[in-house]
Amino acid sequence: MIGQMLGHCRVVAKIGEGGMGVVYRAYDEVLHRDVAVKVVNKDARLDSSAGQRLLHEARSSSALAHPNICTIHEVGETDGEFYIVMELIEGKSLHAMSADTGLPPESVLRYGVQIASALARAHDRGIVHRDLKTANIVVTSDGLVKVLDFGLAKQVGGGIFEATTRSFASLQDASSVSGTLPYMAPEILRGDAADYRSDLWALGVVLYEAASGRLPFGGRTGFEISSAIMREIPSPLGPPVPPGLWAIIQRCLTKEPIQRYQRASEVQAALEAVQSAGIVSASPSADPGGPRTTVLHSVQHVHVRKGDFLLLLGTTKGAFILRSNAARSRWEVGGPYFHGHNVYAMAYDGRGGQHRIWASTQSYWGTLLRSSDDFGKSWTNPQQSPIRFPSDTGVSLKNIWQIALGRPEEPNVLYCGVEPAALFETRDAGESWSLVRGLFDHPHRPRWMPGNGGLALHTVVLDPADHRRMYVAISAGGVYRTSDGGRTWTPQNQGIRAMTMPERYPEFGQCVHKIVMHPARPERLYLQSHWGLYRSDNFAENWTDIANGVPSDFGFAMLTHPRNPDCVYIVPVESDEFRCACDGRLRVYRTRNGGASWEPLFRGLPQKRAYETVLRDAITADAFDPVGIYFGTRSGQLFGSRDEGRTWQKILEGLPSVVCVRNAVVEDGSVGFGPTLPKPAPAPSRQPKSGSKSKTRRPKR
Amino acid sequence: MPVTFHIPGALREFTGGRSRVEIEHSPATLAEALSALWTLYPGVRDRITTEQGQVREHINIFIGDENMRYTGGLASPVSAGCEISIVPAVSGGCENSSVARQV
Numbered sequence: 001m002i003g004q005m006l007g008h009c010r011v012v013a014k015i016g017e018g019g020m021g022v023v024y025r026a027y028d029e030v031l032h033r034d035v036a037v038k039v040v041n042k043d044a045r046l047d048s049s050a051g052q053r054l055l056h057e058a059r060s061s062s063a064l065a066h067p068n069i070c071t072i073h074e075v076g077e078t079d080g081e082f083y084i085v086m087e088l089i090e091g092k093s094l095h096a097m098s099a100d101t102g103l104p105p106e107s108v109l110r111y112g113v114q115i116a117s118a119l120a121r122a123h124d125r126g127i128v129h130r131d132l133k134t135a136n137i138v139v140t141s142d143g144l145v146k147v148l149d150f151g152l153a154k155q156v157g158g159g160i161f162e163a164t165t166r167s168f169a170s171l172q173d174a175s176s177v178s179g180t181l182p183y184m185a186p187e188i189l190r191g192d193a194a195d196y197r198s199d200l201w202a203l204g205v206v207l208y209e210a211a212s213g214r215l216p217f218g219g220r221t222g223f224e225i226s227s228a229i230m231r232e233i234p235s236p237l238g239p240p241v242p243p244g245l246w247a248i249i250q251r252c253l254t255k256e257p258i259q260r261y262q263r264a265s266e267v268q269a270a271l272e273a274v275q276s277a278g279i280v281s282a283s284p285s286a287d288p289g290g291p292r293t294t295v296l297h298s299v300q301h302v303h304v305r306k307g308d309f310l311l312l313l314g315t316t317k318g319a320f321i322l323r324s325n326a327a328r329s330r331w332e333v334g335g336p337y338f339h340g341h342n343v344y345a346m347a348y349d350g351r352g353g354q355h356r357i358w359a360s361t362q363s364y365w366g367t368l369l370r371s372s373d374d375f376g377k378s379w380t381n382p383q384q385s386p387i388r389f390p391s392d393t394g395v396s397l398k399n400i401w402q403i404a405l406g407r408p409e410e411p412n413v414l415y416c417g418v419e420p421a422a423l424f425e426t427r428d429a430g431e432s433w434s435l436v437r438g439l440f441d442h443p444h445r446p447r448w449m450p451g452n453g454g455l456a457l458h459t460v461v462l463d464p465a466d467h468r469r470m471y472v473a474i475s476a477g478g479v480y481r482t483s484d485g486g487r488t489w490t491p492q493n494q495g496i497r498a499m500t501m502p503e504r505y506p507e508f509g510q511c512v513h514k515i516v517m518h519p520a521r522p523e524r525l526y527l528q529s530h531w532g533l534y535r536s537d538n539f540a541e542n543w544t545d546i547a548n549g550v551p552s553d554f555g556f557a558m559l560t561h562p563r564n565p566d567c568v569y570i571v572p573v574e575s576d577e578f579r580c581a582c583d584g585r586l587r588v589y590r591t592r593n594g595g596a597s598w599e600p601l602f603r604g605l606p607q608k609r610a611y612e613t614v615l616r617d618a619i620t621a622d623a624f625d626p627v628g629i630y631f632g633t634r635s636g637q638l639f640g641s642r643d644e645g646r647t648w649q650k651i652l653e654g655l656p657s658v659v660c661v662r663n664a665v666v667e668d669g670s671v672g673f674g675p676t677l678p679k680p681a682p683a684p685s686r687q688p689k690s691g692s693k694s695k696t697r698r699p700k701r
Numbered sequence: 702m703p704v705t706f707h708i709p710g711a712l713r714e715f716t717g718g719r720s721r722v723e724i725e726h727s728p729a730t731l732a733e734a735l736s737a738l739w740t741l742y743p744g745v746r747d748r749i750t751t752e753q754g755q756v757r758e759h760i761n762i763f764i765g766d767e768n769m770r771y772t773g774g775l776a777s778p779v780s781a782g783c784e785i786s787i788v789p790a791v792s793g794g795c796e797n798s799s800v801a802r803q804v
Binding site: 120265266365381383384385389397 | 712715718741743748752755759
């Protein structure tokens with residue numbers, strides 16, 4: 001081959017050999033430059049169509065003009081041999097550089113950013129690498145990273161890469177798989193097609209190897225390696241690897257593609273942020289918990305441990321995560337996440353041992369449901385919103401008002417209540433969502449009227465005992481119930497006044513602000529309406545007025561005590577026109593007898609010129625004993641009580657308007673609890689008295 | 702002559718960091734130009750239009766200096782070499798009205 005011409009390149013010397021073929025140094029006699037020429041092995045057994053695909057893919061890759069991607073100049077065929085003329089790169093492979101102990105974190109971050117940047121470019125052009133590994137990454141003497149063999153793996157199939165590539169006896173159809181086993185993502189081993197997220201997994205393996213000198217998933221045989229990839233968690237990387245870098249590697253190495261970063265640019269941004277946070281050189285003697293990492297500029301993160309107690313705050317300018325412990329006396333604040341976006345709904349999902357935080361974000365650029373599996377350090381940012389109205393509806397998503405977890409035994413089920421009023425459901429943990437047609441196609445829907453906040457389905461309540469029964473509340477449509485798993489829905493508004501319609505007790509159309517259920521007694525629901533407080537003891541068949549002795553029966557926020565079904569908390573506001581705390585005194589009201597009477601709770605709350613409003617989801621109760629209650633206000637204050645509301649403390653002030661407050665205890669493998677579906681508690685023995693007879697002082701309407 | 706899109710900062714995450722994106726062929730209408738943009742950078746689509754294909758309420762698209770809302774919407778003609786800017790209608794700091802309406 002030496003001295004031979006391939007196209008207009010004269011082969012000068014052999015410089016390497018791999019499974020794919022032999023690489024030569026050559027000289028381009030037309031353009032007068034040194035090049036590398038890879039001659040694909042004849043025994044690659046490429047049939048003509050495979051050869052054409054190789055040519056096509058190599059041509060696509062040649063369009064990837066990027067400083068960190070080895071440029072392909074030309075692809076050709078001579079005497080039945082395919083050859084690829086490419087940029088000649090002189091440097092060391094990352095594999096050789098990482099051997100033994102790995103590289104300093106500064107270098108791992110510097111190289112990692114460049115690799116992620118190269119992947120981002122390729123993915124944007126629809127090209128998946130499929131065989132990213134340290135042996136395919138070369139670092140030049142001036143520190144420039146070059147990723148080799150982009151897009152080639154797909155076409156050459158199994159059998160012509162390095163020996164490891166061929167060693168998957170456990171695979172049923174190895175011929176359809178390409179790549180190198182220790183870098184392969186679990187979904188590929190399962191037989192799924194590789195996509196850009198498989199490259200992000202491989203990037204995680206590369207970063208792990210570069211940082212430590214060893215592979216995250218090892219074994220003596222292909223079977224052992226595959227098994228480790230499918231099931232094992234890699235050994236943690238401690239100092240000198242900074243926690244931020246370790247967090248990024250972990251997220252890349254999440255078994256489920258949907259839980260990884262979704263884009264290479266996200267990994268790049270995260271690596272850059274760790275670089276710029278200046279924590280790279282943290283000494284090994286630093287706090288064992290490590291310095292707090294900053295993955296996004298000017299965003300503070302909380303360092304969450306098992307047993308911690310969290311408050312999730314959605315505001316009109318972003319989300320916050322507050323961390324404390326069971327004492328709930330000191331708070332560490334993380335955020336703001338989603339700068340400037342409305343975050344109307346948040347939820348903590350601890351089902352099945354996961355620690356996932358959900359948030360809905362709304363801005364000029366649309367509404368998205370996002371999630372984080374690392375307590376806010378990184379969030380999904382899907383290219384396409386998975387919650388979308390089908391085209392035949394002619395309707396577009398405006399906002400997501402409620403994220404409700406399915407029942408504990410259905411860990412992949414979630415619901416979203418949205419604006420315009422509709423219910424969406426997922427059965428695969430948020431990967432795909434579908435519109436609940438039974439409700440959307442309800443003949444009443446055209447006659448639902450937008451409330452002051454728009455036409456929103458803001459509340460979803462599941463019956464924990466009957467899997468086919470659930471309730472939704474719509475402003476202004478009223479309460480609807482299904483008893484057949486969502487197929488059909490009936491209005492359940494008997495006894496609820498409609499103050500904005502000529503008919504005082506219509507079948508539907510009431511502006512219901514909130515409904516809550518006590519899980520131990522699913523037949524019992526409480527309801528806060530646009531003027532009206534109600535209780536139902538028969539699955540919302542009818543409602544009884546319970547506004548007995550409250551200063552106003554107008555309000556938004558409503559909450560059940562997690563253990564006592566007779567105990568409910570509300571925060572009344574003065575009137576429809578003046579939606580502020582009555583008389584400028586911020587008071588929570590509590591009933592402990594099912595609404596027969598209410599008592600004000602205000603010790604520690606501002607009682608002078610406190611024209612505050614607490615919105616419908618801005619209150620939450622934890623499950624400690626005594627119970628903690630937390631609420632946020634439109635003026636950006638957050639209050640908490642550790643003694644069931646007897647006394648209150650201000651936790652934070654100066655926040656943007658608080659729209660949503662949720663809580664969670666971070667446990668291992670247990671269900672996180674939130675207000676949407678508290679754990680069932682023992683049924684109480686005492687029946688409340690009906691409170692419909694007593695007089696309520698209501699403001700003039 | 703290609704047409705050039707100016708990409709706002711909030712969307713560059715989806716264009717590989719690019720602030721300018723050139724569409725190689727010559728689209729006749731804004732819809733065709735946007736379609737070419739989506740093909741190159743699919744993540745931009747949902748940020749600019751709703752799932753029903755309408756440009757979002759608070760997003761303006763200018764063809765040259767003209768707001769597309771006054772030149773025929775998505776059917777607006779685009780001429781060779783023109784520059785198309787995507788900008789939020791109200792920039793920065795303005796309270797979203799829907800929250801103010803909630804209470």
